Amino acid sequence: MEFVLLIFLPIVAALFIPFLFRKIKGIHTGWFVLIVPVVLFIYYTTFIKTTMDGGHALSELQWIPTLGISFVSYLDGLSILFSLLITGIGALVVLYSIFYLDRNKEKLGNFYVYLLLFMSAMLGVVQSDNVISLYLFWELTSISSFLLIGYWFTRDGSRFGALKSMMVTVFGGLMMLGGFVLLGIMGGTFSIRELIAGSSSFAGHEYFTLALVLILLGAFTKSAQFPFYIWLPDAMEAPTPVSAYLHSATMVKAGLYLVARFTPIFAVSEVWIWLVTGIGLLTLFWGSLFAVKQTDLKAILAFSTVSQLGLIMSLLGAGAITFHVDEALFSFAMFAAIFHLINHATFKGSLFMIAGIVDHETGTRDIRKLGGLMSIMPVSFTVAFIGSMSMAGLPPFNGFLSKEMFLQSMLAIRHFELFNFATWGIVFPVVAWIASVFTFIYSVYFVFKTFTGKRKFETLPLEPHEAPVGMLISPVILAMLVVGIFFIPNVVGKWLVKPAVMAIQPYQYSHPSEVEVHVSAWHGFASVELWMTVGIILIGGLLYLSLSKWQKFYGIQPESLSLNGLYDATMTFSEKGMNRISRLYMTGLIRTYLLYIFAFFSITTIAMLFLQDAFVVDMSSFSKISVYGVINAVILLLAVAFVLLSKTRLGAIISLGAVGYSVALFFVIFKAPDLALTQLVIETVSVALFLLAFQRLPKLSDHGETKSNKLVNGIIALGVGVTVTLVALSSHSQKLVASISQYYKDTVETEAGGGNIVNVILVDYRGFDTLFEIAVLAIAGIGVLGMIKLRLARKESTDENK
Amino acid sequence: MELVVAILIGVLFTAAVYLILSRSLLKIIIGTGLLSHGAHLLLLTMGGLGGLAPPVISEGVTDFADPLPQALILTAIVISFGVTAFMLVMAYRAYAVHKTDDMNQLKGNDEHD
Numbered sequence: 008m009e010f011v012l013l014i015f016l017p018i019v020a021a022l023f024i025p026f027l028f029r030k031i032k033g034i035h036t037g038w039f040v041l042i043v044p045v046v047l048f049i050y051y052t053t054f055i056k057t058t059m060d061g062g063h064a065l066s067e068l069q070w071i072p073t074l075g076i077s078f079v080s081y082l083d084g085l086s087i088l089f090s091l092l093i094t095g096i097g098a099l100v101v102l103y104s105i106f107y108l109d110r111n112k113e114k115l116g117n118f119y120v121y122l123l124l125f126m127s128a129m130l131g132v133v134q135s136d137n138v139i140s141l142y143l144f145w146e147l148t149s150i151s152s153f154l155l156i157g158y159w160f161t162r163d164g165s166r167f168g169a170l171k172s173m174m175v176t177v178f179g180g181l182m183m184l185g186g187f188v189l190l191g192i193m194g195g196t197f198s199i200r201e202l203i204a205g206s207s208s209f210a211g212h213e214y215f216t217l218a219l220v221l222i223l224l225g226a227f228t229k230s231a232q233f234p235f236y237i238w239l240p241d242a243m244e245a246p247t248p249v250s251a252y253l254h255s256a257t258m259v260k261a262g263l264y265l266v267a268r269f270t271p272i273f274a275v276s277e278v279w280i281w282l283v284t285g286i287g288l289l290t291l292f293w294g295s296l297f298a299v300k301q302t303d304l305k306a307i308l309a310f311s312t313v314s315q316l317g318l319i320m321s322l323l324g325a326g327a328i329t330f331h332v333d334e335a336l337f338s339f340a341m342f343a344a345i346f347h348l349i350n351h352a353t354f355k356g357s358l359f360m361i362a363g364i365v366d367h368e369t370g371t372r373d374i375r376k377l378g379g380l381m382s383i384m385p386v387s388f389t390v391a392f393i394g395s396m397s398m399a400g401l402p403p404f405n406g407f408l409s410k411e412m413f414l415q416s417m418l419a420i421r422h423f424e425l426f427n428f429a430t431w432g433i434v435f436p437v438v439a440w441i442a443s444v445f446t447f448i449y450s451v452y453f454v455f456k457t458f459t460g461k462r463k464f465e466t467l468p469l470e471p472h473e474a475p476v477g478m479l480i481s482p483v484i485l486a487m488l489v490v491g492i493f494f495i496p497n498v499v500g501k502w503l504v505k506p507a508v509m510a511i512q513p514y515q516y517s518h519p520s521e522v523e524v525h526v527s528a529w530h531g532f533a534s535v536e537l538w539m540t541v542g543i544i545l546i547g548g549l550l551y552l553s554l555s556k557w558q559k560f561y562g563i564q565p566e567s568l569s570l571n572g573l574y575d576a577t578m579t580f581s582e583k584g585m586n587r588i589s590r591l592y593m594t595g596l597i598r599t600y601l602l603y604i605f606a607f608f609s610i611t612t613i614a615m616l617f618l619q620d621a622f623v624v625d626m627s628s629f630s631k632i633s634v635y636g637v638i639n640a641v642i643l644l645l646a647v648a649f650v651l652l653s654k655t656r657l658g659a660i661i662s663l664g665a666v667g668y669s670v671a672l673f674f675v676i677f678k679a680p681d682l683a684l685t686q687l688v689i690e691t692v693s694v695a696l697f698l699l700a701f702q703r704l705p706k707l708s709d710h711g712e713t714k715s716n717k718l719v720n721g722i723i724a725l726g727v728g729v730t731v732t733l734v735a736l737s738s739h740s741q742k743l744v745a746s747i748s749q750y751y752k753d754t755v756e757t758e759a760g761g762g763n764i765v766n767v768i769l770v771d772y773r774g775f776d777t778l779f780e781i782a783v784l785a786i787a788g789i790g791v792l793g794m795i796k797l798r799l800a801r802k803e804s805t806d807e808n809k
Numbered sequence: 810m811e812l813v814v815a816i817l818i819g820v821l822f823t824a825a826v827y828l829i830l831s832r833s834l835l836k837i838i839i840g841t842g843l844l845s846h847g848a849h850l851l852l853l854t855m856g857g858l859g860g861l862a863p864p865v866i867s868e869g870v871t872d873f874a875d876p877l878p879q880a881l882i883l884t885a886i887v888i889s890f891g892v893t894a895f896m897l898v899m900a901y902r903a904y905a906v907h908k909t910d911d912m913n914q915l916k917g918n919d920e921h922d
Contacts, residue, residue: 595916598830605826629811630859636810640817647824650839663839666821670846673814677853678863678874682882689890693842700897701835704904710832710911720830728823731851735815738855748856748877756866764864764876769883780884787891791898 011066011080013050014130017043021123028116036115037105043123044097047130051082051090058084058506061518070140075197081136084506084519088345089133089257089264091503092352096256097126099481103360104248106478107367118158118246125151125253132261138187138197142180145225148258149176155253156245168241171574175228175238183225183265189218190272199268203513206272219273222265223282230262232320233290236313237570243305247363250305255312255355260348263316266323267344267511274330274514277426284324284420288438290317295445299452299554300561304362304372307453308355311398314446315351318413319344321439325416328423329515335523336419342500342524343412345507349499350397350405350492357485358394358453361387364478365457370468374453379462384473388458390486397489399450399547400443400540405492407540408526414439414536440539447547452554496526598716602723609726616733625740636676643669656701664694681765810858814850821847834900834910841896845889852878852885 020043028036057064063083070077082090101122108115128151131144149172157169187197193209194202209215226232231239242254253259266283273279294314301307326341364387365380366372381388393404400410417439421432464471473479492499505519516522530537550557566572592599616622646669649662667690674683709717751764751772761767769777821843828840860874904910 597912597916598832601830605830628857630857632810632813636813640813643817644820647820647843650843651824651827656835659835659839663842666843666846670850673850674853677858678860679853679879679882680863682849682879682886685883685886689886693890693893696894696897700901703901704835705910707835708833710913712832720827724823724826724830727826728819728821731822731847732815732819735818735851735854736811739811739815739857746856746875746877748875751876752864752873762866764866764873765879765883768876768880773880776884780887783888784891787895790895794898794902 009066009068010050010064010082011068011078011134013047014078014080014127014134016047017123017126017130021120021127024119024123025116028119035105035110036119037101037108040119040123041098041101041105044094044101044126048091048094048098051087051094054082054087055502055506058082058087058510059502059519061506061509061516063510065136074139075137076139077137078131078140079136079198080134081200082134083510084503084508085264085267085345085510086134088349088503088507089260090130092260092349093126093129093133093257096252096352096356097122099356099484100248100252100256103251103363103478103481104246106475107248107363108246114158118155121151121154121158122249122252125155125258129257129261133264136199138190138199138202141199142184142187145183145229145261146177146180148229148253148261149173149180152176152242152253152258155249156242158246158249159244162244164241165244168238168244172238172242174578175235179225179228179235182221182228186218186221186225189214189221193218203271206275210275216276216278219276219279220282222269222273223279226262226265227286228262229265230259230316230320231290231313232262232286232317233293234570236290236294237574239313240301240306240309243303243309247305247359247366250308251356251359251363255308255359256352259312259316260319260352263319263323263344263348266320267507270323270327270330270511271513274327280324280327280426282324283327284321284435287317287320287322287324288417288435288442290314291321292438292442292445293317295442295449297561298449299445299558302374304365304374304377304453304457305359307374307449308358308362311446311449311453312355314442315347315355315398318442319348319351321435322347322413322416325420325435326511328420329512331425332423333515334422336422337416338522339412339419339524340416341508341511342504342522343409343416345504345511346496346500346526347406347409347413349503350409350489353485353488353492354394354397354404354406357390357482357489358398360478360482360485361391361394364474364482367478368469368474369471374456376463376466377457378460379458379464380471381458383471384458386479386483387474388454390479390482391454391458393486393489395450395454399447400543402528403493404489405496406489408493408496408528410443411528411530411536411540412526414443414539418535436539440543443539443543444547444550447543448551448554451547451551493528500524500526598720602719605723605727609723609730612730612734616737621741622733622737623740624736628740633676636673639669639672639676643673654707656704656707657698659707660694660697660701663697664690667693679765681763811854814854814858818847818850818854821850832912834903834912834915837912838893838896838900842889842893845885845892849882849885852882 020040024036024040027039054064061084063081065082066080068078101119104118104122108118125148128144128147132141132148135141135144153169153173156172157165159165160169190202191197193212193214194205196202196205228235228238239254239259243250245254291314294310294312294317298307298310298314301310322340322344325337326344328337329341362372364384365377368384369377369380371377397404397406400406414436417436420435423432501519505522505524508522508524509516509519567576592603643666646662646665650659650666653659653662667686671683671686671690674680674686751768755761755764755767759767759771761771825840825842825844825847828836828843831837831840856875856878858874860872862870862873864873864876864879900910903915907915909915
């Protein structure tokens with residue numbers, strides 16, 4: 008089966024959603040949607056067997072073969088892991104949303120169409136082997152994320168957040184496209200597999216580092232790394248199922264996927280390891296530090312997501328070290344990265360769902376108003392507790408295992424001797440430890456401030472009670488996974504993590520079983536990680552208890568100096584600045600635009616004439632000057648002067664007629680009797696028309712046009728006149744190709760059987776021209792009649808203007 | 810003769826452009842009229858002005874004027890008439906509705922951006 012088509016299954020399903028929403032009233036639309044991720048999840052699990060053996064599956068759909076662009080579904084360990092996350096978490100989120108979003112109040116049609124659109128896009132990102140189609144799906148995730156964040160589009164916050172996420176992620180996406188194109192130039196292919204295979208040949212290319220940085224920009228903006236994370240907290244305006252799905256479990260991990268996927272190409276570079284590890288660690292620290300500041304439940308989770316993404320990012324960077332040093336010490340990092348990615352999806356997904364439940368049942372997400380919900384919402388509390396403690400890195404939850412491996416990997420960096428890591432390596436475990444302390448604090452802060460302490464029900468908008476069973480199913484399943492993975496980490500490792508690690512490090516492993524990492528909860532009293540965890544709990548616990556004393560120090564930083572302030576200032580500046588710039592030259596006056604056109608015309612034409620040496624005057628080809636011609640020329644000059652100088656309408660119109668008649672005389676002199684006749688008739692009718700219209704038009708006036716404007720007009724007009732004269736002379740003096748006139752002269756009698764060549768050309772050789780000319784006249788006539796006769800609802804249009 | 814006519818064409822274009830850049834609707838229409846005269850002469854000049862006879866086949870005549878520009882100009886004359894008529898009526902309607910023929914006032918306001 009061509010499983011590449013399955014990427015498009017959600018989009019195809021989305022076509023039916025509005026119809027189902029409108030026609031079938033009794034059933035929540037979500038139940039229909041649920042079928043899609045469940046079917047896909049089951050289908051993708053069948054590939055695990057292949058990937059466990061280190062194999063892969065491939066399916067291709069040609070798109071633009073001439074440019075080397077196609078849809079390729081390449082399923083290896085990494086892609087399967089992500090595909091399962093997308094469909095698995097997707098199914099749980101859809102199930103949750105059925106109870107979260109009211110069938111009668113919400114526009115479910117829109118919601119599920121966006122969600123399915125996203126599902127397709129995300130599957131496309133993680134399965135595409137072709138970088139161009141990868142980019143296409145990448146931007147599609149940005150667009151569907153934009154639509155979902157702005158789902159409640161009547162709220163200012165939603166629109167602001169949607170735009171912000173769009174600006175940041177699309178900026179990154181465009182940078183990434185640049186990186187892809189550079190890769191394509193260097194490697195001569197758009198296929199990721201082929202790029203990886205040939206990466207050693209272009210590692211020293213001058214574009215290499217540039218492509219690396221551009222692709223990292225794409226990954227960092229998408230995965231909300233410092234300093235681009237600012238869009239993620241604002242994206243929390245989306246409905247909670249969306250936050251749980253896009254903004255913690257899947258879309259924000261696209262950046263991690265990208266980094267993992269391109270590790271085999273870029274791991275050779277020092278810049279890559281420093282940037283990915285460094286920025287990841289900085290983000291981890293920064294996110295955890297500011298999570299404690301937040302008072303909105305979802306904002307805490309947003310910053311915690313930022314922080315956890317940073318953690319995984321730094322692990323991916325540390326994992327790339329294995330490219331340089333093949334020691335068991337460093338092989339933990341990549342395993343830990345993938346392992347934590349799975350763990351994070353489980354515990355963060357459940358926490359988001361609980362935040363949504365609290366919001367749904369109490370009417371607020373403000374942690375200052377909440378408290379003492381434990382006895383009323385026991386199930387929610389249990390799930391929240393499991394999720395938070397896993398996030399804090401405590402046993403017996405899966406977060407503990409991956410956190411230990413993380414600390415272990417950061418400690419190992421000290422022993423890496425290339426790229427100045429020997430000097431600076433000690434920074435990594437220290438920062439990681441501090442960030443873990445803050446992680447512990449906000450995890451505890453999240454769960455205990457909400458569920459324990461004094462009850463403050465009088466301030467809550469709604470009477471709190473436990474959520475309906477349907478809403479609890481998804482978070483409970485995730486919480487069970489959180490606990491379950493702690494007890495069977497090596498099964499998960501064998502099935503999912505090791506095949507993915509092999510896919511990221513093909514230079515090192517050729518079979519998943521070669522990844523010799525065994526996860527265990529207990530390493531003995533001598534292990535440094537254990538004592539670091541103990542320290543985290545002790546220091547973090549102390550800091551949490553004294554939270555009220557130091558939390559206020561967060562207020563010191565003024566809003567205008569924050570990254571958000573920078574974003575706002577940039578947006579305002581560019582909007583206002585651009586508006587001002589375009590106002591400068593877009594005046595709305597026809598004169599201005601005509602000035603541009605005429606000036607451009609004369610300048611470019613004259614420049615080209617002389618640059619290309621096209622200006623030639625061949626005096627010998629000129630015909631001799633006739634007396635009648637000169638007299639007529641003088642008449643024409645005088646008439647033009649009268650047109651310009653005339654103070655009255657009548658004078659100007661009569662002079663225009665005189666110009667027309669003298670042109671007709673020129674036609675006589677230059678042996679063009681047909682033209683002369685036509686010109687005489689037309690000129691007479693024109694003057695009559697002018698005379699008819701003129702009494703209905705106002706007197707001639709220059710409306711107080713300033714002297715300087717007139718001077719500019721004069722200069723431009725003179726420029727156009729000179730240009731046309733030069734063109735007339737040059738075009739007469741040199742003929743690059745022979746005129747087709749000769750053909751007409753030769754064939755007019757034999758082919759068309761006529762004597763008057765001009766007439767024959769018009770009605771025979773160029774008959775269609777004449778036909779369309781008549782059509783143009785007819786259209787002009789209808790227009791004239793319409794403007795005179797019809798009074799097209801003038802009243803309404805003037806009202807509208809008011 | 811071509812030199813003289815080329816200069817004449819230049820003068821016609823200069824006057825036409827000057828009028829088109831002015832603020833009065835009627836002047837703009839007159840300007841387009843002059844512009845078409847200039848363009849017709851330009852076409853004619855490109856083909857050469859030295860023909861000794863009209864482009865009609867007859868006994869013993871071999872050197873006639875270039876027929877191709879003439880055919881093009883014939884079409885152009887008629888079209889330019891159509892355009893002039895259309896613009897005149899448009900100016901009439903614009904004046905009837907807005908009570909002004911000042912282009913600066915006819916530019917609309919910010920609401921129409």
